[in-house]
Amino acid sequence: MKEARVAVVGATGLVGREMLKVLEQRNFPLSNLDLLASERSRGKKLEFAGEELPVKVLGENSFSNIDIALFSAGASISREFAPIAAKAGAVVVDNSSAFRMESEVPLVVPEVNPGDISWHKGIIANPNCSTIQLVVVLYPLHQHFALERVVVTTFQAVSGTGRAAVEELKRQTREVNEGKTPTVEVYPHQIAFNVLPHIDTFLDNGYTREEMKMVNEAKKIIGLPELAITATTVRVPVFVGHSESVNAQFKKPVEPDDAQEVLSGAPGVEVLDDPFSNIYPMPIDCASKDYTYVGRIRKDFSTQNALNLWIVSDNLRKGGALNAVQIAELLVD
Ligand SMILES: NC(=O)c1ccc[n+]([C@@H]2O[C@H](COP(=O)([O-])OP(=O)(O)OC[C@H]3O[C@@H](n4cnc5c(N)ncnc54)[C@H](OP(=O)(O)O)[C@@H]3O)[C@@H](O)[C@H]2O)c1
Structure with a gap:
């Protein structure tokens, strides 16, 4: 080098x-x-x-x-x-x-x-932090099973907004615990003990810029301009680590075991999927780690060739x- x-x-x-x-x-x-x-x-x-x-x-x-x-x-x-x-x-x-x-x-x-x-x-x-962790997991699955449609909902940490938002969550948590009315500066509403279905600004189509970033960037990175993909992005009172609930439909048949095998060998991915032992990815475990973690891999019984997945990664690090x-x-x- x-x-x-x-x-x-x-x-x-x-x-x-x-x-x-x-x-x-x-x-x-x-x-x-x-x-x-x-x-x-x-x-x-x-x-x-x-x-x-x-x-x-x-x-x-x-x-x-x-x-x-x-x-x-x-x-x-x-x-x-x-x-x-x-x-x-x-x-x-x-x-x-x-x-x-x-x-x-x-x-x-x-x-x-x-x-x-x-x-x-x-x-x-x-790319955008939430797009990176999504495509790190979807791409190896696409190579084996051919992606058809993706529905993703994010649960994004306040560090994704920068230093001021981290301070805001700390301050509001203290204020609520002291019985005071929280001061709101960074987000349009209180973020401590709350969830905001709003990241970045709203567009005329009803989506936020963050949602459209995920849609457009994922297509460009994977090289699938026609991919059917839709996103809802949500801010949650977590300091570090974005989580994503993903429904992915494929052109070829796929079983959860096949997906687990593919993802176990995928670069940058670690599978944490033993729900009966309470093992699944969580933001508190992914902070300061390099991997994108995936778990809760299960069949979507409502349609053909589809899986539900839960993806978590450190937004400041891999993101x-x-x-x-x-x-x-x-x-x-
Ligand atoms: N946070 C995430 O998870 C994440 C992930 C991927 C990408 N990003 C992107 O990375 C960028 C930074 O995000 P962040 O979370 O690190 O924000 P941040 O904590 O608010 O830090 C902003 C940085 O930009 C510098 N800066 C601001 N105005 C400047 C100016 N006029 N000239 C030179 N430097 C200036 C600041 O310097 P001072 O300390 O001197 O003010 C500080 O170093 C954003 O574009 C964000 O979208 C963020």
């Missing part, structure tokens, strides 16, 4: 900090690491591999000596600075939604479509930081 000069844009954020952990834990071949964030972080230092590295303020000249720029500072920052970084010669791996559906930009999950990296033109997009670093590894390999 060659060594690369890497910049992390949004290094002080939830995904950025997880990226630093993942780069260190996977012993990524770095010749230099630049940490970039906003003016607010001027003077801050972050620990990496036993060293304190300064956080620099993102600017137009941040990318002159960078091979790979890992962006996780939101879509507007990506729209402004990713083209600048690419023009300066860096390959951008972008965690935001800014470029995911552009035909010139590969949308990559290394367990599914690593080959798509080859046609990048300076920017590679990292963001890990997937981006895996793409960076493919780039240097």
Whole structure:
């Protein structure tokens, strides 16, 4: 593996900090690491591999000596600075939604479509966190049984919204326990002790942008533009780990045992499926882990060739930081 000069844009954020952990834990071949964030972080230092590295303020000249720029500072920052970084010669791996559906930009999950990296033109997009864990499980099943239709409902952790939402859930939980009225800042309603069937903004078709991201991104990554797929995305008062209830229908006959066998050998997937021993994936067990966990694999008796599944993964890790670093590894390999 060659060594690369890497910049992390949004290094002080939830995904950025997880990226630093993942780069260190996977012993990524770095010749230099630049940490970039906003003016607010001027003077801050972050620990990496036993060293304190300064956080620099993102600017137009941040990318002159960078091979790979890992962006996780939101879509507007990506729209402004990713083209600048690419023009300066860096390959951008972008965690935001800014470029995911552009035909010139590969949308990559290394367990599914690593080959798509080859046609990048300076920017590679990292999919939405809930899409990544969905396709990591659906793709191996598709290879064996041919996907026909997918119905997915998500249960998404507040860390998916960023630092401010994590603070909001902590604060509201404290306020409710103290008998106070919770203050609502990040979401339109209280999230502590509640469930919101609303992630991102609503569109004219009645779906949210998050739901349409899942639909469109899954089709692009799996390479099935005609796939019948529909989503409902829900925010739940969990700190880390998105869960998904998935109904998947196939063209070929499939039994739960066949699916379990396929998924047991699938890259990045771990099967946790022994319901009579109370074994199934849960967010509290998946935090800080690299796998996408799947369980509750059972036949859908209401129709032909269909299964119900329960999928859980760490949204900051496989849903963001890990997937981006895996793409960076493919780039240097
Ligand atoms: N959270 C997830 O599960 C997840 C998963 C996949 C992808 N993503 C995507 O990753 C991105 C970041 O998410 P997050 O959860 O890490 O958010 P976050 O915790 O709120 O962190 C935001 C980061 O962006 C930086 N930033 C904000 N404005 C900036 C500016 N004007 N110039 C430079 N840096 C700026 C912040 O720097 P300061 O500290 O200086 O403010 C911070 O480092 C988003 O696009 C999100 O959609 C998130």
